[in-house]
Amino acid sequence: MKASRISVMVLSLAAAPAFAGDVDLSLTNDSVKGQVNFFGTNNDLQLGTGYTYHEGSRHIGNVDFHAQGRTALGNLPTTAGIGIRSIFWEDDRVDGGAVGLGGYATVNIPRVPGLSLTGGLHYAPSILSFGDSDDMTSLELRGSYRVIRNAEVFAGYRYLNTELDSPFRGDVNLDEGVMAGMKIFF
Incomplete structure (x- = not known):
């Protein structure tokens, strides 16, 4: 089962240049995440999908849909998006998901x-x-540096938390930690 999920992820990432705006790969101490966003930052909409494998056989998938646009934060050029992130997760004895409302902002430092x-x-x-x-x-913070025109490296922090429903009760960090990664633009 693990091999088939990894194979699907590898094939998806290999085919990404044909239909994607960017591919994002990141690691924490306990997880690896791949994210494909289908449109560039100049589009009015953004659609993306991702998969995270967390140590201990936890699988987390997400589908994102945001309206996005260019704006300014003070005098700093900014790309902002508002929309939804659907998250689905599976662990050994529990699973669940949610449709979260929120958004993101990327501020460029001129x-x-x-x-x-x-x-x-x-x-x-x-x-x-x-x-x-x-x-x-779901919270993610990162600082990025564009190394070449179509690739950047980043470091930051990722936090994904859920409250479990009965009979399990309790708070679970599905994925949390300092992360590092790279993003490739097409």
Whole structure:
């Protein structure tokens, strides 16, 4: 089962240049995540999908849909998006998911060409959660540096938390940690 999921992820990432705007690969100490976004930052909409494998056989998938546009934060050029992130997860004895509302912003720093800061936050209350999840919070913060025209490296922090519904009860960090990765633009 593990081999087939990894094979599907590898094939998806290999085919990404044919239909993607960018591919994002990141690692924490306990997880690896691949994300494909289908449109570039100049499009009015963004659609993406991702898969995270967390040590201990936890599988996390996401589908993102955002309206996005260019704006400014002070005098800093910014790309912002508002929309939904659907997250589905499976562990040994529990599974669940949620549809979180939220958004993201990427702020470019003109004084240091190639440097940008990104933050994203999505929250799903219990009404938008299903399975063993009672609510869900997804947070990601990163600093990126564009090494060449079509690739950047980044470091940051990822946090994905859910409250478990009865009979399990409790708070579970599905994925959390300092991360590093790279993003390739097509």
